[in-house]
Amino acid sequence: MNIYKYILPVMAAAALVGCSSDEDINNPVDIDKPSITVSKQAFTFEDGTRTSYTLASSGIDFSWDTSSDVLGIFPESTGNDQMSFPLTNGNTSGKNSLQHTLIFDEIGFDAVDGETYIAYYPYNGKLTSSSSYTDIPFNISGQDGTLSNLSNYDYMWSSGAIATKIEDEWDIDIIMNQLCSVIQFQLTMPEAATLQSLTISNDNNSNVFTTAGTFNAQTGAITATASSSSYTLNLSNVTASENEVVTLYMLVAPTTTGEVTIQVTSSDQSVYSTTASSKTFNSGKAYRYIATMTKN
């Protein structure tokens, strides 16, 4: 119970204040209506579940999870206090192959006319009142290469939506942008193998793969705290037969690489590799590497 985290220290502090060494515990002093107020939000949202993705012809389809997805929203000019915005009870509208829109009628937040609201996703319940929309933490390490796993690592930002009041009703249009890009690997294996890992390495050794840091929810700009010249997917024993195409997915922060080496390692420690030319990966875009692997 979170409430005890607040009540117990307060009670302890009150007890210490009220029992100084020169006071008789059997003859308590008169205390003039001590006022201790403990209040807590009835519900706070942790990170919740995440969006889901499916492969489509033009890209990777997106869908909100309207049972538990939550946005975090910062007002731009009225302080840094964030609000949680659950995506439940929204009406799906305008869905095409790659986007998903929810419309909320008569459900919103205490908007200020003309204010710009900056949203990010997923809501981070651990941010304090002193946190800013310019420093939202993200971490995309630990991916397993499956499509369904991508949604555990997706982050979004918005350039800001201006609240406008029309006939006593607010209208706020929030458009979320992906922070990262996706690489799809279609790798033809030269022999049967059980794959344990995939590594993409930047051959000039510069640290082009960022795996953790913070992002500005208004601009999508990233400040890296962890980056490397390579990134490894730890696979869950992906099996392939001879000449079978293995499809794997990787979320990467926007970056530009030099020539890269793509390498997979099997359970018997056999190594298969290929190379690809330099490439710029833009946020919100997906890229394919189609290659036949060569055993080293």
Next chain:
Amino acid sequence: MKKNSSYSAPEVRVQNSKIRTTILAGSTKVTGHGFEFEEVATPTQTVSAKERIAIKF
């Protein structure tokens, strides 16, 4: 001894972060996007296989 002394305890307020969600008339529209293949209409990356020294994990 300070019997019958008067003491006014300070008011203590402990509040969680200022998270708030209220109900308001109006419309909020939230749109999210997936990932568009940037090169779906063109040949994919030119990838040539060559042997490489294994990277130690």
